Amino acid sequence: MTDYTKLIDAETSAFIERTNSYYPPDTIDYTIAQQREIYDRMCREFFAGYPEGVAVETSTIATTTHEIRIRIYRSAPQPTATVLYIHGGGFILGGLDSHDDVCAELCARTGHEVVSVDYRLAPEHLHPAAFDDAMSAFAWVASTRDRPILLCGDSAGGNLCAAVAHATRGRAKRPVGQVLIYPGLGGDRSKGSYVTHAEAPMLTMRDLEFYKHIRTGGADLAGDVTLSPLADTDFANLPPTVLITAECDPLSSDGETYRDRIIAAGGRATWFEEPGLVHGYLRARHTVGRARESFTRIVDAIAALGRGA
Template sequence: MTDYRTLIDDETWAFIDRTNSFYPPDTIDYTIDQQREVYNRMCREFFTGYPDGVTAETKFIKAAEGHEIPIRHYRAEQNAPQAVVLYSHGGGFVVGGLESHDDVCAEICHRTGYDVVSVDYRLAPEHKHPASFNDCMTAFNWVAGTFDLPIVLAGDSAGGNLSAAVAHHTRSHPRKPVGQMLIYPGLGGDITRGSYVTHAEAPMLTMRDLVFYKDIRTGGKDHSRDISYVPLSDPDFSDLPPTIVITAECDPLSSDGEAYRDVLLAAGVKAWWHEDAGLVHGHLRARHSVARARESFSRIVESIRTLGSKEWGHPLPAEVNPGRQ
C-alpha cells in the first residue's frame, strides 16, 4: 500500500482537499449530466483569469460529418507569434470543454507568446470513439490551413491521448507538427504493471475511474489495436515529432509517459519524459497554489516554447529499454 502521506506535501494535500470538496464520495455513480455540473463548478472555482494582454475569440469550424466544432483562439498583444499551439483539454473524454481549461490556455499564450487554439471536441457517452479524435483532426486541419506557423500539439490527460493520436496520424502531413507536449496522458499502457499497480488508488485518479472512462468512451467495444484510441499500440513510432511528456508520480497513468518515451527513442525520435515527484493527476489547477505544480507548469510552458522554436535541450540516452508498457 502506497503511503501518500509521505509522498505528498501539505500544499498538495490542500489542493486535493479543495478539489475533493466539490465531489461527494459517490460522484462516479452520478449521471453524466450531474458529473459535468460538479466538474464545471469546480473549474469555475479554480479559474484565475487571463494575464494582461491576452484576448480570446470563440469560433466554430465545420466538420466533415456536418456538425460545428467550437474552438477558442488566444492571442497575446506583443510581437508576431512564432508558433501556434493546438490544445486538447482533459476530462476523461466525458467532461470539460473550452471553459474548463480557459485560463490554462490563456497563460500558455501569455508565457510563450504563441497563439493557442483550444478545441471543444465532442464528449462521450453521447459521442463515442472516434468522435473526439475526429474533431481534433478537424481542428488540426483548420489550424494547418489557417496559420502559416509551426504547429505544436499539447494536451492534458484525455487531451494528451488525443494530441498523441493526432501526431500519429499527421506525420506525413505537409504541415506535420513540430512537436507535442503531453501532460499526464493516458496512452494505453499495460495496466498490470508500473504505476497502474503502484498508484491504483492514488488521490485524484484511480483505476476505477480509468475503467469507467474507458467503458464510457468505447461503449464496451474493443479498440485496443486502434492507434487513434491507443497510441502505444502503433507498430511504427518513426517520424513522429519531438515529444515531451510530463507526468505526476502519484498517478496510475505515469508509466505511460515512460513507455511512450522509450518506444519513441527506440524509433529514433527525440523524446523526453519527466515525472514530477509528489504531484497528482490534474495538478495543472494547482499551478498558483502549490510550489511543485508551479514548477511543473513552468517546465510545461518552457517545453512548449522550445518545441515551437524547434529547439531541443534535453539529453538523449544512448540506450533505452523500448516497450516498457
Template sequence: MTGREKYETRLDPALWAYIDSVNAWYPPEIIGLPIDKQRAVYDRMCRAFHKGRPAGVKVSDGLVAASGHGIPIRHYQLTGKAARAMVLYFHGGGFILGGLDSHDDICAEICAGSGFDVVSVDYRLSPEHVHPAAFDDAMAAFAWAAAASDLPLILCGESAGGNLAAAVAQATRKHASAAIGQVLIYPGLGGDEGTGSYVEHAEAPLLSVGDIAFYRDVRAAKRQSPDDPTFSPLRDSDFSGLPPTVIISAECDPLSSDGEAYRDRIVAAGGKAWWHEESRLVHSFLRARTTVPAAAEAFTRIIAAIAAMGRGEWPYL
C-alpha cells in the same frame, strides 16, 4: 491502508489542501451519478478554480466546420507580439467532461508564457459521442489549423487531451504541415495496466485505476478494439517519424508509466522524446499551479518546453 494513509508522506505537503478542495467540489463518489450531473458539478469546480487571464491576452471564439457539425474553438493571442507558433490544445476530463471554459485560464497562461497563439478545441464528448468522435474532431481541428495559418503547429494536451494529441501526431506525421512538436501532460495512452504505476498507484488521490476503467468504458464504442492506435496510442506498431515529444507526468498517478513507455518507443524508433516525472505530485496538478510551488515549477517546465519547440530547439539530453 487507506489512500490518505499511503500518500500522507509521499506527496508534497502543500498538495493536500488542493486535493481536499477538489474532493470537496468533485467527490470521488460522484462517478456513480449520471453524466450530466457529473458535468454540472465539474463545471462549477472549474469556475471556482479559474484564476483569470493574464493581461495582454486577447481571446476570440469560433467554429471549425466538420462533417455534419461545428467544433467550437477558442483562440488566444498575445497583444502586440507576433507569434512564432500555434499551440493546438486538447483539454482533459476523461473524454466525458470539460470544454472551452474548463481550461480557459491554463490556455491563456500558456499563450502569455510562450508568446504563441493557442487554440483550444471543444471536441465532442462521450457517451453521446463515443470513439472515434473526439479523435475525428481533433483531426478536423488539426486540418483547420494547418490550412488557416502559416504558423508551425505544436500539439498539446493533458490527460484525455494528451491521448488525442498523441493520436493526432501519429495520424498526421506525414502531413505537409505535420506538427513540429508535441507536449503531453500526464497523458493516458492505453498502456499496460498490469505493471508499473498502474499497480503502484492504483488508488492514488484524484485518479484511480477504477476511474480510468470507467472513463475508458464510457468512451468505447461497441466492439472497440483496444489495439486501435487512435484509441490507445501506445498500441501503435510504428513510432517512427513522430515530432519531438516532451511528456510530463506525475509520480503518484497510475498513468505515469504511459509517459515513460511512450518516450521509450519514440527513442527506440530513432525519434526525440523526453519524459519527466514530477516528484510527489498527482494527476490534475495543473489546477494547483497557483497554490503549490512544485506544481507551479512543473507548469513552468511545460511552458518552457512549448516555447523551446516553437524556437526549433531541443534542450533535453
C-alpha cells in the same frame, strides 16, 4: 499499499482536499449530467483569470456534419507558433471554459497563439468522435496558419494529441512537437504505476475503467491506435515529444513507455515525472510549489518547441 503521506506534501494535500470538496472521489457514480455539472463548478472555483495582454476570440470550425467550437488566444502581434490545445476530462467532461485560464496563461507566457478545441464528448458521441474533431481542428489550423503547429494536451487531451501526431506524421504540414501532460496513452494496466498507484488520490483504476468503457460504449477496440497510441507498432518519425506526468497517478508509466518507444525508434522524447504530484495538478499551479515548478517546465517546453529548439 502506497503510503501517500510520505509522497505528498502539505500544499498538495490541501489542493486534493479542496478539489474533493467540489468534486468528490465517488463522482463517477453520478449521472453524466451531474458529473459535468460538478466538474464545471469545480473548474469555475479554480479559475485564475486571464493575464494582462491576452486577446481571446471564440469561433467555430465547420465540418461536413457539424461545427466544432474553438477559442483562440493571442498575446503577440506575430506569434512564432500556434499551439493546438486539447483539454482533459476523461472524454466526457470539460470544454472551452474548463481550461480557459490555462490556455490564456500558456499564451501569455510563451507568446505563441493558442487554439483550444471543444471536441465532442462521450457517451453522446463515442470513439472516434473526439479524435475526428481533433484531426479536423489540426487540419483547420494547418490550412489557416503559415507557422509551426505544436500539440499540447492534458490527460484525455494528451491522448488525443498523441493520436493526432501518429495520424499526421506523413503529411506535408505536421506538428513540430507535442507536450503531453499526464496523458493516458493506453499502456499495460497490469504493471508499473497502474498497479503501484491504482488507488491514487484524484484518479484511480476504477475511474480509468469507467472512462474507457464510456468512451468506447463497451466495445473491445484493442489495437486501435486512434484510441490507444501505445498500441502502435511504429514510433518512427513522430515529432519531438515532452511528457510530463505526476508520480502519484496510475497513468505515469505511460509517459515513460511512450518516451522509450520514441527513442528506440530514433526519435527525440523527454519524460519528467513530477515527485509527489497528482493527476489534475494543473489547477494547483498557483497554490502548490511543485505544481508551479512543473507548469514552468511545461511553458518552457512549449516555448522551445514552438521556436524549433
